[in-house]
Amino acid sequence: MQFFNKKISKLLIILLLITFTLFFSGCNDTIPNDGKVTLDISSDYKEYVKSEIPSFTLYFDGTLNTIKNVNKSYYTVFSGNEDIILSDALTKLFKEYEGKVEFEVVKEKKSKNREFSYLEDGKVKNKMMPLDDEVSYNEVAYIPLSNGLKLTIDYCRFVSDGVTYYSWCYERSISMYLYYPIMVIENEGVKELTILTVPNKVKIHVTPELRLSNILQKDTYTKPNLYNFEYASGTSLEEKKNIVWDYYSNYNLSERADKFTFDYLNNKYQVELNDAGFQITWLNKLS
Numbered sequence: 001m002q003f004f005n006k007k008i009s010k011l012l013i014i015l016l017l018i019t020f021t022l023f024f025s026g027c028n029d030t031i032p033n034d035g036k037v038t039l040d041i042s043s044d045y046k047e048y049v050k051s052e053i054p055s056f057t058l059y060f061d062g063t064l065n066t067i068k069n070v071n072k073s074y075y076t077v078f079s080g081n082e083d084i085i086l087s088d089a090l091t092k093l094f095k096e097y098e099g100k101v102e103f104e105v106v107k108e109k110k111s112k113n114r115e116f117s118y119l120e121d122g123k124v125k126n127k128m129m130p131l132d133d134e135v136s137y138n139e140v141a142y143i144p145l146s147n148g149l150k151l152t153i154d155y156c157r158f159v160s161d162g163v164t165y166y167s168w169c170y171e172r173s174i175s176m177y178l179y180y181p182i183m184v185i186e187n188e189g190v191k192e193l194t195i196l197t198v199p200n201k202v203k204i205h206v207t208p209e210l211r212l213s214n215i216l217q218k219d220t221y222t223k224p225n226l227y228n229f230e231y232a233s234g235t236s237l238e239e240k241k242n243i244v245w246d247y248y249s250n251y252n253l254s255e256r257a258d259k260f261t262f263d264y265l266n267n268k269y270q271v272e273l274n275d276a277g278f279q280i281t282w283l284n285k286l287s
Helices: 010-025 081-094 212-217 237-251
Strands: 030-039 056-067 075-077 102-110 113-120 124-128 135-143 152-162 164-167 173-181 184-185 188-195 228-230 259-264 266-275 277-285
Touching: 010 075, 010 266, 030 173, 056 081, 081 113, 081 135, 102 212, 124 152, 135 173, 184 212, 184 277, 188 228, 228 237, 237 259, 259 277
Parallel strands: none
Antiparallel strands: 030 056, 075 173, 102 135, 113 124, 135 152, 152 164, 152 173, 184 188, 228 277, 259 266, 266 277
């Protein structure tokens, strides 16, 4: 997986397939969420993470429905809602991370009007909203969260009467995905999982998408090569290194050198900057 890829990501294709599968199979029952929706690592992984586990919670005023049959705790799909509730919540979220969010326009659709959903007697109905510029945008927002994780949201954006709204795309519902970069370590002879934080746009190799039993049983996942990461930004080697240094300066970076340590979630790691990329190595628990 890769954070903040300018091209249409593999993730979006997966999400689209999931949405179509849910729709055509009829498995689109929803569950109500009062005031908040939380994304978290799956429960089977939690047992092996011996530290604080960051998560993400979207807060809103009212109730929002999410699709029941999505079985990933770090992923959710919204369906059958008062659009204005979710639109207002996303407006607040983007404002909170203003200057840090990266937006990717996936598709533009020309039209004079755009449907906007509301509930009446428990049933979803649509009203037509005039588009100021006669265009709506299928878009993905990439958010580097303050807890070190990355969040993506895909939706449709449009402007009506000078107000920006966020709604479902005609091709799919609004969805949110929280990324967990995982490292497998051996602590006193016992395998554990730690959660990493990595700079934006960096491709990660070990995630909760993988089968937990494979991660714990196969020695492959403790080998250093899985925790080699390519530089994702920068036009020169010096600039690439600066981006990594600057990122880890938020995590108690030891010094500005080609080999340094940083702290994250009660674990100490070493980063070694090389010509082709950088390697992260787990050192020890902090307490």
